Amino acid sequence: MAEFRITCDDDGFDLRKLAAALTESQGWPRDQVSIWENRGGGGVVVTVDDALLTHREPDPLTRPMHTLSDVHKACELLRRRDPSLRGVDFLALRAEAARFFSAGWSIADLLHALSHRHDGAPWPRGEGYQGIEWLEHRLRSWKTPNGDIRPSVSQESAQLRIVGRAGLPDDIGMPDDEPVAPRRTATPETARAAADDARRLMRAGTRTTSDALGHRERTAAHITRPTGRRAPGSGDQR
Numbered sequence: 001m002a003e004f005r006i007t008c009d010d011d012g013f014d015l016r017k018l019a020a021a022l023t024e025s026q027g028w029p030r031d032q033v034s035i036w037e038n039r040g041g042g043g044v045v046v047t048v049d050d051a052l053l054t055h056r057e058p059d060p061l062t063r064p065m066h067t068l069s070d071v072h073k074a075c076e077l078l079r080r081r082d083p084s085l086r087g088v089d090f091l092a093l094r095a096e097a098a099r100f101f102s103a104g105w106s107i108a109d110l111l112h113a114l115s116h117r118h119d120g121a122p123w124p125r126g127e128g129y130q131g132i133e134w135l136e137h138r139l140r141s142w143k144t145p146n147g148d149i150r151p152s153v154s155q156e157s158a159q160l161r162i163v164g165r166a167g168l169p170d171d172i173g174m175p176d177d178e179p180v181a182p183r184r185t186a187t188p189e190t191a192r193a194a195a196d197d198a199r200r201l202m203r204a205g206t207r208t209t210s211d212a213l214g215h216r217e218r219t220a221a222h223i224t225r226p227t228g229r230r231a232p233g234s235g236d237q238r
Contacts, residue, residue, distance in 0.1 A: 002047065005038060032049040059108075062154070071097065077107055078093070
């Protein structure tokens with residue numbers, strides 16, 4: 001367990017808020033970090049689990065795919081991991097998989113979807129269960145009736161963990177005239193921890209990365225804007 005202390009000469013400064021912001025900026029889960037006041041020496045003390053400070057290479061099966069090159073390499077790995085994909089045209093596989101990667105899925109999520117239905121039942125395996133039709137049939141189970149992609153197994157697990165922390169409204173799913181039994185609501189600390197998890201989940205499922213920022217800069221470099229001031233009365237004719 002690592003520990004560090006934050007102090008400040010200004011008594012009006014909220015050190016706990018600063019420590020929480022530092023924890024959030026590092027992406028550390030709140031259940032592995034403790035923030036408490038150091039009453040004897042002043043300031044606040046932050047303790048961090050050693051596992052969070054150990055640098056580890058990201059697991060290629062769980063990291064998000066943001067670029068065409070990432071998707072191409074991911075599909076190559078999918079074909080090596082799942083024998084049922086060997087008879088599938090690579091371009092067809094890449095086009096189908098790209099939609100799921102755009103929805104925040106990982107390679108591990110797709111491997112799970114290729115071996116299990118959305119309700120958790122395993123798909124049949126072996127000779128005869130292969131080809132593009134079989135691929136589309138399996139992935140169709142992970143789409144809504146209108147074609148939208150459902151949350152992956154890892155996304156569902158993260159969502160359930162957040163709900164489990166913060167809780168749900170007492171009257172959810174109940175008729176309007178049904179009395180609501182009193183129940184203890186989530187504490188502010190639990191709600192804040194759930195919000196932290198939600199922000200991390202949204203960051204993992206969106207393209208707010210250096211790749212997206214680099215694309216925006218490259219695009220902006222090719223945008224031409226008119227210079228000079230428009231003459232009076234030169235507005236659009238209707």
